[in-house]
Amino acid sequence: DADVTQTPRNRITKTGKRIMLECSQTKGHDRMYWYRQDPGLGLQLIYYSFDVKDINKGEISDGYSVSRQAQAKFSLSLESAIPNQTALYFCATSASAWETQYFGPGTRLLVL
Amino acid sequence: GQQVMQIPQYQHVQEGEDFTTYCNSSTTLSNIQWYKQRPGGHPVFLIQLVKSGEVKKQKRLTFQFGEAKKNSSLHITATQTTDVGTYFCAGGGSNYKLTFGKGTLLTVNP
Numbered sequence: 631d632a633d634v635t636q637t638p639r640n641r642i643t644k645t646g647k648r649i650m651l652e653c654s655q656t657k658g659h660d661r662m663y664w665y666r667q668d669p670g671l672g673l674q675l676i677y678y679s680f681d682v683k684d685i686n687k688g689e690i691s692d693g694y695s696v697s698r699q700a701q702a703k704f705s706l707s708l709e710s711a712i713p714n715q716t717a718l719y720f721c722a723t724s725a726s727a728w729e730t731q732y733f734g735p736g737t738r739l740l741v742l
Numbered sequence: 743g744q745q746v747m748q749i750p751q752y753q754h755v756q757e758g759e760d761f762t763t764y765c766n767s768s769t770t771l772s773n774i775q776w777y778k779q780r781p782g783g784h785p786v787f788l789i790q791l792v793k794s795g796e797v798k799k800q801k802r803l804t805f806q807f808g809e810a811k812k813n814s815s816l817h818i819t820a821t822q823t824t825d826v827g828t829y830f831c832a833g834g835g836s837n838y839k840l841t842f843g844k845g846t847l848l849t850v851n852p
Contacts, residue, residue, distance in 0.1 A: 665842075670751065672830065672844035673785070720784060727838035728773050733784040 653721030748843030
């Protein structure tokens, strides 16, 4: 959905490096999410935020941190990247807890 | 915590055959949503079911929500090559967030 953008779209980094993935949305939604997708494992929730002051850990938050800079921006950081963090990362937004989630195009991350 | 199981993990069909994927939750759901992810794409919302026993149709796609609101299914009649992709269910639970199943990858042989 063009209303949810992610940068970069592809990233190659080395073990131990710090990287940040960024997500922006123009839908005016309060709720934002970060997911990780690995083949055969579906979508695993890393962190979610119900508003600027509310950030919560998901199923697999270890090794990741987030920042909600504004209603429209939600960043995911890998403080010290490791190879098993190689995956496809999606940002998503929703208007409320159980409403439709709108996904960004994804960031493909390779950690060497 | 809430778990949502989806089967099968993979399904390969000949074009024109029917396809069904099933979703089961360990807890009663408030609603269930279905998403489709085309190869190389991102998940896109298809539909939401809220009521016990609800059935909704979108052209060749039929979605059902179980009477106990713990299971759901997506059935595609007469598959086409455009149906290729991964279909995810996502259950809304008491923790105010969606839990996604692992998805069913559908491939269609023309």
